[in-house]
Amino acid sequence: xETKTSGAGVPSRAGVPADYDPSRFPPFAVxxxxxxxxxxxxxxxxxxxxxxxxPFQGMWAIPGGFKRPAETLDEAAKRELAEETGVDAASxxxxxxxxxxxxxxxxxxxxxxxxxxxxxxxxxxxxxxxxADAALVPVSDVxxxxxxxxxxxxxxxxxxxQRVRVELEVTGIATAxxxxxxxxAELRAVYEAVWNVQLDAANFRRxxxxxxxxxxxxxxRARPGAAGGRPAELYRAGRAWNHGGPIRRLPRNGxxxxxx
Amino acid sequence: xETKTSGAGVPSRAGVPADYDPSRFPPFAVxxxxxxxxxxxxxxxxxxxxxxxxPFQGMWAIPGGFKRPAETLDEAAKRELAEETGVDAASxxxxxxxxxxxxxxxxxxxxxxxxxxxxxxxxxxxxxxxxADAALVPVSDVxxxxxxxxxxxxxxxxxxxQRVRVELEVTGIATAxxxxxxxxAELRAVYEAVWNVQLDAANFRRxxxxxxxxxxxxxxRARPGAAGGRPAELYRAGRAWNHGGPIRRLPRNGxxxxxx
DNA sequence: CCAAAAGTGTTATGTCTACACCCATGA
DNA sequence: TCATGGGTGTAGACATAACACTTTTGG
Numbered sequence: 045x046e047t048k049t050s051g052a053g054v055p056s057r058a059g060v061p062a063d064y065d066p067s068r069f070p071p072f073a074v075x076x077x078x079x080x081x082x083x084x085x086x087x088x089x090x091x092x093x094x095x096x097x098x099p100f101q102g103m104w105a106i107p108g109g110f111k112r113p114a115e116t117l118d119e120a121a122k123r124e125l126a127e128e129t130g131v132d133a134a135s136x137x138x139x140x141x142x143x144x145x146x147x148x149x150x151x152x153x154x155x156x157x158x159x160x161x162x163x164x165x166x167x168x169x170x171x172x173x174x175x176a177d178a179a180l181v182p183v184s185d186v187x188x189x190x191x192x193x194x195x196x197x198x199x200x201x202x203x204x205x206q207r208v209r210v211e212l213e214v215t216g217i218a219t220a221x222x223x224x225x226x227x228x229a230e231l232r233a234v235y236e237a238v239w240n241v242q243l244d245a246a247n248f249r250r251x252x253x254x255x256x257x258x259x260x261x262x263x264x265r266a267r268p269g270a271a272g273g274r275p276a277e278l279y280r281a282g283r284a285w286n287h288g289g290p291i292r293r294l295p296r297n298g299x300x301x302x303x304x
Numbered sequence: 305x306e307t308k309t310s311g312a313g314v315p316s317r318a319g320v321p322a323d324y325d326p327s328r329f330p331p332f333a334v335x336x337x338x339x340x341x342x343x344x345x346x347x348x349x350x351x352x353x354x355x356x357x358x359p360f361q362g363m364w365a366i367p368g369g370f371k372r373p374a375e376t377l378d379e380a381a382k383r384e385l386a387e388e389t390g391v392d393a394a395s396x397x398x399x400x401x402x403x404x405x406x407x408x409x410x411x412x413x414x415x416x417x418x419x420x421x422x423x424x425x426x427x428x429x430x431x432x433x434x435x436a437d438a439a440l441v442p443v444s445d446v447x448x449x450x451x452x453x454x455x456x457x458x459x460x461x462x463x464x465x466q467r468v469r470v471e472l473e474v475t476g477i478a479t480a481x482x483x484x485x486x487x488x489a490e491l492r493a494v495y496e497a498v499w500n501v502q503l504d505a506a507n508f509r510r511x512x513x514x515x516x517x518x519x520x521x522x523x524x525r526a527r528p529g530a531a532g533g534r535p536a537e538l539y540r541a542g543r544a545w546n547h548g549g550p551i552r553r554l555p556r557n558g559x560x561x562x563x564x
Numbered sequence: 565c566c567a568a569a570a571g572t573g574t575t576a577t578g579t580c581t582a583c584a585c586c587c588a589t590g591a
Numbered sequence: 592t593c594a595t596g597g598g599t600g601t602a603g604a605c606a607t608a609a610c611a612c613t614t615t616t617g618g
Contacts, residue, residue, distance in 0.1 A: 275570080
């Protein structure tokens with residue numbers, strides 16, 4: 045693997061001590077962690093598991109596990125997601141970072157590769173598992189430190205949120221948060237929750253509908269809420285979200301930002 | 305680290321065979337590879353090294369090496385960059401991916417974490433090293449397969465280019481490509497080379513100058529080229545490029561794209 | 565009927581593009 | 592002086608934001 049051309053015998057190119065022998069490589073454990081995000085009660089939630097053993101026993105953590113030698117990183121992430129949720133949907137798994145600080149695991153050298161997964165209907169999935177060891181928690185509770193996480197998982201979650209914010213802008217990942225059919229108000233709520241902004245419903249509708257083939261009207265309508273109101277049209281996701289996004293960019297100036 | 309809560313004895317949550325014992329973890333070698341990009345002769349170039357040993361002996365590869373147990377991934381990347389170029393500039397090192405396919409190294413299980421570095425004046429640096437084992441090659445030659453790379457390094461370079469395209473848009477990384485002082489034409493050439501587009505000089509100037517504090521006029525002027533022309537103002541980079549970019553977005557429609 | 569939410573129209577403002585035009589230099 | 596590239600002006604196309612107004616529901 046990638047041994048430098050300036051091998052053991054060659055003096056270092058730039059004054060760095062060549063005190064390292066590439067022929068003996070240090071072994072690492074490699075894990076894959078998956079930040080699973082979903083919308084619940086109008087806010088962004090993450091699926092966390094409670095650790096059953098030391099270190100950090102009893103604390104919340106991102107689900108994850110060892111990479112196996114015969115699988116790729118993507119396959120490992122897909123496997124972890126499936127084991128945790130039963131969902132088999134590789135397309136919305138995005139690798140967003142690798143973490144290898146020496147002390148991130150007190151027991152050994154561990155490098156972890158982090159993935160982001162965006163799901164809908166995780167509530168039902170979590171309810172089906174042992175409630176004691178998996179839960180959907182508000183992301184804001186994690187970010188503010190109300191819930192604190194094992195290892196460097198806070199940092200990983202922070203990076204995942206950063207990433208999903210960008211994904212929302214440049215891909216159409218928003219539809220992954222909502223059900224198979226959805227109203228534009230639900231879709232708008234995704235942007236508002238993730239970006240923490242307030243969007244004009246009228247203008248939002250126009251932007252989304254203008255993005256050709258991105259959402260498709262089903263002809264059916266949603267039942268209004270208890271407070272009444274005109275029933276909303278139901279849409280389904282159109283072609284996959286790889287081409288470019290529907291709603292453009294976070295506000296150019298700080299305007300319209302809403303305080304948490 | 306990150307062992308699932310559903311440990312060895314607990315049956316798997318979702319029908320996945322629980323045939324894996326987390327207490328024995330498989331060891332991996334972890335390396336850090338750095339894709340070093342620079343502008344040379346008006347086009348995008350990458351710094352490659354020639355492999356001195358098997359496998360892929362004699363082929364070109366991205367510089368890289370083992371992560372040491374006591375350093376972070378960022379530190380390892382910084383060290384590799386310094387060893388290869390003598391440049392000590394951590395701020396422009398960006399992690400952009402991890403690669404761990406089982407067969408990517410025929411000798412053993414290697415997971416590599418890839419970084420992007422953008423430099424100026426690499427030409428002089430490379431000239432100072434043994435020309436036989438390091439060279440600046442046009443990125444286009446790599447992407448078209450004219451030069452082929454060891455391991456899965458082609459894929460890594462492709463991803464690095466993807467990344468720098470985005471970085472150019474959302475950060476101000478463009479100034480990292482040019483000298484300490486530069487003309488707006490030089491800066492524009494960076495965008496044109498990386499995005500493979502043709503930009504209107506007049507509009508480019510306005511966009512850049514409008515981005516407040518992003519480039520700062522020095523009051524000095526560049527000597528015109530041999531063909532004459534009005535001497536251009538010299539600028540220096542302003543505050544660091546983390547806030548948001550100067551030139552916005554790749555063209556919304558395919559227009560203005562230039563064929564390679 | 566009233567409140568609430570969905571959806572449409574309209575207008576002011578801002579941004580982007582193309583391109584005409586002037587400026588300063590080398591040969 | 593002409594060719595070349597730097598820099599400014601400007602008008603139309605287009606995008607965005609704000610908000611008034613109409614529609615359709617529950618109570």
